[in-house]
Amino acid sequence: MDVITTHISADFDAFASMVAAKKLYPDALVSFSGSQGKNVRDFFMESTLYILSIERAKDIPLEKIDRLILVDTRQKSRIGRFAQIVGSGETEIHIYDHHPDAEDDITGSLEVVEEVGATVTLLIREIRNRGIELTAEEATVLALGIYEDTGSFTFPSTKSADMEAASWLLSRGANLNIIANMMTSDLTTDQIEVLHQLIQESEKINIGGLEIVITTAAAENYVGDLALLVHKFKDMENIDALFALVRMEDRIHLIGRSSVGEVNAGDIAAEFGGGGHPQAASATVRDSSLFEAREKLLSLLNERVRPKQTAGEIMSRPVIFLEPDKTISEAGEFLSRYQVSSLPVVSSGSVLGILHRNSVEKAVHHGLEHQSVTEYMNPGVPTVTSETPIEEVLRITVDRRYRIVPVVDGGNLVGVISRSDLLEHLKLPLTSDTTGPDEFPTGRQRTRSVKKLLDERLPLRLLKILRTAGEVSEGRSEAVFLVGGAVRDLLLRNSNLDLDLVVEGEGIPFARELASHFAGCRVRSHEKFGTAVMLFHDGVKIDIATARHEYYESPGALPTVETSSIKRDLYRRDFTINTLAVSLNPSGFGQVLDFFGGGRDIKERVIRVLHNLAFVEDPTRIMRAIRFSSRFGFTIAKHTAALMRGAVKMRVFDKVDGKRITNELIHILDEKSPSAGLSAMAGYGVLQAIHEALTFGDKVSGLCESVSGVLSWWRYSFSRDRLETWRVYLLALTDVLTNDECDGVMERLSFPSSLRKRWLLDRTEIRKCLAGFASSGSLRPSEIARLLRIFPLESLLFMMAKTAREETRMSISEYVSVFRHVKPHLTGRELKRMGYEPGPVFSSILGAVRDARLDGEVLSADEEREFVKRLYPVGSIPT
Numbered sequence: 001m002d003v004i005t006t007h008i009s010a011d012f013d014a015f016a017s018m019v020a021a022k023k024l025y026p027d028a029l030v031s032f033s034g035s036q037g038k039n040v041r042d043f044f045m046e047s048t049l050y051i052l053s054i055e056r057a058k059d060i061p062l063e064k065i066d067r068l069i070l071v072d073t074r075q076k077s078r079i080g081r082f083a084q085i086v087g088s089g090e091t092e093i094h095i096y097d098h099h100p101d102a103e104d105d106i107t108g109s110l111e112v113v114e115e116v117g118a119t120v121t122l123l124i125r126e127i128r129n130r131g132i133e134l135t136a137e138e139a140t141v142l143a144l145g146i147y148e149d150t151g152s153f154t155f156p157s158t159k160s161a162d163m164e165a166a167s168w169l170l171s172r173g174a175n176l177n178i179i180a181n182m183m184t185s186d187l188t189t190d191q192i193e194v195l196h197q198l199i200q201e202s203e204k205i206n207i208g209g210l211e212i213v214i215t216t217a218a219a220e221n222y223v224g225d226l227a228l229l230v231h232k233f234k235d236m237e238n239i240d241a242l243f244a245l246v247r248m249e250d251r252i253h254l255i256g257r258s259s260v261g262e263v264n265a266g267d268i269a270a271e272f273g274g275g276g277h278p279q280a281a282s283a284t285v286r287d288s289s290l291f292e293a294r295e296k297l298l299s300l301l302n303e304r305v306r307p308k309q310t311a312g313e314i315m316s317r318p319v320i321f322l323e324p325d326k327t328i329s330e331a332g333e334f335l336s337r338y339q340v341s342s343l344p345v346v347s348s349g350s351v352l353g354i355l356h357r358n359s360v361e362k363a364v365h366h367g368l369e370h371q372s373v374t375e376y377m378n379p380g381v382p383t384v385t386s387e388t389p390i391e392e393v394l395r396i397t398v399d400r401r402y403r404i405v406p407v408v409d410g411g412n413l414v415g416v417i418s419r420s421d422l423l424e425h426l427k428l429p430l431t432s433d434t435t436g437p438d439e440f441p442t443g444r445q446r447t448r449s450v451k452k453l454l455d456e457r458l459p460l461r462l463l464k465i466l467r468t469a470g471e472v473s474e475g476r477s478e479a480v481f482l483v484g485g486a487v488r489d490l491l492l493r494n495s496n497l498d499l500d501l502v503v504e505g506e507g508i509p510f511a512r513e514l515a516s517h518f519a520g521c522r523v524r525s526h527e528k529f530g531t532a533v534m535l536f537h538d539g540v541k542i543d544i545a546t547a548r549h550e551y552y553e554s555p556g557a558l559p560t561v562e563t564s565s566i567k568r569d570l571y572r573r574d575f576t577i578n579t580l581a582v583s584l585n586p587s588g589f590g591q592v593l594d595f596f597g598g599g600r601d602i603k604e605r606v607i608r609v610l611h612n613l614a615f616v617e618d619p620t621r622i623m624r625a626i627r628f629s630s631r632f633g634f635t636i637a638k639h640t641a642a643l644m645r646g647a648v649k650m651r652v653f654d655k656v657d658g659k660r661i662t663n664e665l666i667h668i669l670d671e672k673s674p675s676a677g678l679s680a681m682a683g684y685g686v687l688q689a690i691h692e693a694l695t696f697g698d699k700v701s702g703l704c705e706s707v708s709g710v711l712s713w714w715r716y717s718f719s720r721d722r723l724e725t726w727r728v729y730l731l732a733l734t735d736v737l738t739n740d741e742c743d744g745v746m747e748r749l750s751f752p753s754s755l756r757k758r759w760l761l762d763r764t765e766i767r768k769c770l771a772g773f774a775s776s777g778s779l780r781p782s783e784i785a786r787l788l789r790i791f792p793l794e795s796l797l798f799m800m801a802k803t804a805r806e807e808t809r810m811s812i813s814e815y816v817s818v819f820r821h822v823k824p825h826l827t828g829r830e831l832k833r834m835g836y837e838p839g840p841v842f843s844s845i846l847g848a849v850r851d852a853r854l855d856g857e858v859l860s861a862d863e864e865r866e867f868v869k870r871l872y873p874v875g876s877i878p879t
Contacts, residue, residue, distance in 0.1 A: 001064045002027060005057070005082055007073035007275075008034030009284065011227075012182075013118045016145025017071035017096060020123035023132050025069055031055045033080035057081055067092040072119040074111075075275055076104045096122050100266055102275060117150035117162040124165040136173030143174040144182060149280075151231065156259055157279045190223045198233050198244055201600065205298070207305045207313075210262055213239045214297060216290055218247040218600055220635070227282065230255040243268065243301070245285075245293050250638045252285040252293045268300050289639065291576070291596045291610065311393050312386025314422065315407045315415030318565055321346040322355060322373050329369035332360045342404040342418065345377045349412045353377035354404055383408040386415070390422070397422055448599070450582060451590025453490055462497065465518070465542065469501060470584035472514045478505030481566055481581040481593065488577050491602050492632065500543045502581065504566050507546035508532045514544075545569075567595050574621045575628065576601045576608045601637075608637040615647035619656050622647060622686055623664040630668070630677040644684055653689040658750030661690055665749070669726035669733075675704045678733065691748045693741040694733065703732040706801040714797055717817060727794040731763075732801065739763065762795055770799060773808040781819055782851035788815045824849040825861035826868065834865065835874040845872055 004021045006014035010032055018030055031054065062085050074097045076083045085091045086106050093108035098119045112122050120142050127134070134142070146166050150158040153166075170176070197217035204211050215233070226246055234242045234257050241263040244255045254272050256265030258279055265281040272293075274283020285293050302314065321344045322331055334343060341357045355377040363369065363376050382396055383406045396402050397419050407415040454463060466482060473480035480503045489496035503510045508525045511532035515521040520537035530546030547569040570579040576598040583591045592599065601608050607629050609615070615622050622644045629636050636644070653661070668677040681687045682696035707728050714723070734742045739760055746756040769787055773779075779787075788796060793816070800812045826849055828842050836842070845868055852858045858867050 001029065001060075002067045002069065003055075003060060003065050003082070004028045004030045004069040004071065005033045005079060006071050007075070007078040008080055009282070010034075010036045010072075011148060013120055013145040013149040014072040016118075016120040016142045017123055019138060019141050020120050020127060021069050021071050021096065023127055023134070023138070024123065024130070025067075028067075028069060029055045029060065031057045031060055033057055033078070033082055065091055067094065069094045069096075070106065070108070071096045071123070073097060073099065073275070074106045074108070074113070075099075075102050076106050077273065078275060098122065098277075099275060100277060102270060114161075115157070115159070117153075117155060117158040118146045118165075119149075120145035121159075121162045121165040124168065125161070128168060134169075134172045136175065139169040139172040139174040140178050143169040144179055147179055148182075151280075155279055157277050188223075190219060190221070191225065191229055194219055194223050194226070194246065195229045195233060197600070198229065198246075199236075202233075202237075205301070207301060210241070210260065210305060211239075212241040212243070212263060212301060212305065213237070214243050214245075214294065214301075216245045216247075216294060216597065216600070218290065218597075218604060218606075220249070220604070220606070222248050226253055227255050227280075230257060241265075243297055245290060245297065247290045250286070252288060252290060254283040254285060254293070254297070256281045263301075263305055267304055268297070271300050272296070287639070289608065289610065294597075310386065310390065311384045311388040311405075311407050311417055312415070314390070315386065315417045317415040319344065319346075319406075319413055319416055321413070323347065324352060324372065324374050326373050327369065328360055328363045328371050328373060328376065331355055331373050332364060332369070335360060340418070344381075344404065344406050344413065344416060345373055346413055351381060351383060351406045351408065351413055353379035354381045354402070354406075356403060381406065384417075385409055393417055393422060448592050449590045450487075450490060450592055454582070454590055457490060457493070457495075459497070461538070461540065462499065465514075465536075465540070466499075466584050467586075467589065468517050469514055470586050470589055472510065472517070473503065473505070474585050474587070476505060476510060476513070478503055478510065479566065480504075480510070480584045482584060483570065483581045484573075484578055487580040487582050487592070488598075488602060490582075491580070491599065497540075500545065501584070502545050502547050502566060502569055504547045506530070507544050511544040566593065570595060571610060574609070574614065574618075574624055576610060577606075577628070577634075579610065605632065605634045606637050607634045607640060609640045609643060615643055616650065616652055619647060619652040620660050620664045622684065623661075623668060623681070626677050626680045626684070626686070627664070627668045627671060630673065630680065631671055641684075648685040648689050651689065653686070658748050662749040662751070665690075665730075666726045669729040673708065674729050675701060675708065678704060678729075691741075691745045693737050694745060695736070696733075697736075699736055700733060703735060703801060704729060707732050707798065710797050710801045713813075714816070721793065723793055723797075725794075727792075728798050728801070731766075731795065731798040734763075735802065762791070765790065766795055766799055766802070770803055770808065773803070773811065774805060779811065781814070781854035781856075784811045784815055785819045785822075785851070785854055788812065788820075819854055822850060822854055824853060824864055826864045830865075831868070834868070836872070841872075 002025050004018050004025060006018055010018075015036070022028065022030055034057075057080060062081070065082075065085055068082060068085065068091055070079065070093065073079065074095045076086055079086075086093070093106060094110040095106065095108035096112045096119055098114060098116045098121070100115075112126070114122060116122060124142060143166055146162050146169075147153075149155075150162050153163060166174075194217045198215045201217060202213050202215035204213055206212075223246075226244075226248075230242060230244045233239075233244070239257075240260045241258040242256070243265075246253045246255070254269060254274060256269055256276070258265045261278070264278040266276045266278050269276050269281035269283040272283035272285050274281060276282055288296075320334070320338050320340070322334060324345055324347050326334075326345075331343070335341065335357050342354055344354055345352045352374065355373050359376045359378075363371060368376075381402065381404075384393055384396070386407055386409050388407075393405055396405050397417070403419050405417045406413055407417060454466070458466070469480050480501055482499060483502045484500040486496050486499050507530045508523075508527065511523050511525070511534055515523045515534055518536060522535045523532050524535065525532040532544045534542045534544060536542075547566050566581060570581060570593075573579050576596045579594070579596045579598045580602075581593040583589065583593065596610055597608075607625050609621070609625070625636055625640065625644060628634060668674055668681070671677060678687070678696050679701065687694040687696060711725060711728065714721075734745055737745065742763065743756055743760060746759055751759070769791070772787060776783075791799070796812055796816055800809050800816075803809050803812070824846050826846065828838065828846070831842055831845060832838060836845070848871060849858065849864050849867060852867055853864070858864050
């Protein structure tokens, strides 16, 4: 059996080559190895169903294939399940391809591989040599392959052979109208939106004098003809090299275009598992965020594009270093935490030496973990400047065998170059000296200005504080930023006056200096975390933090904190929508820093986590994702949702302290509509992960909706009363549980023993009270008050939601709105003036008067006095 196939995500050249190969191998079966591009699918279904009979790959028995004909590819990684028979020696392989060599190329017994614009050109030449005739429909399909892969003969990869082949196809009846329609079809609304994003999100980076454009876009659903959109953008802006990352559904598509020899798009795409030519290439990326893919792309471009080669271009910064008073044991923790093999030992900016992992391991082996790092470091390490040529750095690392080279400018350590930095830059195999995952490019991505928005939405008082903060920061040669929810809500046009500032410098001294500009402002600091709270005389509170990096000693633990840059500080946050920062320094006041695509996700209303271990490191982020999704009506991104479910299955909540879970649960229950959050918690298995008895079935859901209605009534009528709404919803959530189950939930949430007892007693009294209402007839107001007086407001509102009796609900609502506020005019002092001796009887007298007022028996103070004299004559009451 002969089988013709091509690469996954087949384009028109691949499809046309399969049609052409079928003319050369008429008895062969034709099968796609995987998916096809949307334009191919549409055209195939509408126009060429009769040309080929396509077999499904999974229906072809591999063991019966005698000859495999590969067209438009020879990479083993790009032919799906057919790769299983490659290398077996039992299958003959014929190859027709125009792509450059790749590492996983297959060797065939027949190879027709040439650098032409389209693979189908090679097959057309063989068809012509054999004198095989084509129908007009076949000629049109083959011509489409040439036109697409050569960009209608505009790509630099186009050769004269492509034009000759197209000319011959025209003579065989190829329909230019069909080709023109396919090449110039109108853009859909979704395509226009993606093209707009590509233009808006584009960023020019300069690598050794070459300007390369990187851009990103996102669409929750699949948008076809992505390569066409990228090509349009490149032509519109006359760009030399362009790389686009577009997230669609659960994967990211990379499209690269280059018209300069220094930038090889095919090499870059190959690193993402794709392929192509130096001028045009593509790849599909799975299990990665858009930010991670972009960071990898940036890293690859910096490695592979090297017209100008200096140490400053490839060094890692900011520098992670050891101080000389650190012990060997502490050094080992640093090396593991940052996943590096060597670290400089630095004192007051000067490099004392380099400590290597093997030295640390040997010292620990010999019981010397408490010794100073200076005892086992390598002193006298050569340094370079940021302008040192790469050739010199290479001599130091290779000839002199140094694993890490410090970069020093003006006597200060500004970066380091590890052996892997250098080897990656030179396209050589990597060693183990990799930089950690938290090493990012240092450039700041400013995407827009919100200065006008700040002016419009912030009170003048707060705006003055922010501007003064920027001026103070400028004077201290530091940078200060507005961060967090305030920035997110500013873009959403939501009110949020809870301001958080982050300082690239020293947060506490900055806060104290800023406070000196405002009379009556106090500063409360927390030295351990480098944070401070500014308390203004008018009640305004602003949190100040030092830019910091967090790491987790173990899953579910609280983070350990250390100082860092604004980018790392933002990276430690939970979701992209919370990673935006606004510069407050005068030179860039109002400029938004968006390193992680938070602005786009706010626009698309998507909750997206930053990195794949986020929920393992801090499982409460799962609850925060649900809360934000419910509050803003945002969708949780597919990959993020999968990570959440995976973390729950790993039982990550088992290691989380109950107080932290309670804190997040209270936040969810305090939202305006907690039912959506509780439903999502149940859907993701979070409720059950907290305690196996917790559910959110129809009964609990209905009760929570009833609670919501009662609370709406209460807010409308009595919003001035203090109420902890979360307690009302927690009563509803635990209502279906037994007392033992409820106590287990309270214990898991780390409620104190006394509170647990009161909670269980309250549950019992609520049931007794509602049963009392149901079994009683019409009750007087004083009787209603006596039944309900023992309950806190939260329990009263819960009973209104829980009861199915309208009479009971009305009685409780009257108590809440009227009866509980009724008090006698008489006081203890008045009773003394009436001749009564003070004592416990005063409580009984005043209680009786209150009941009489409730029941309408007395209305005025005079009537109260007469009531007391009649029921409690002076002198008749024992003292």
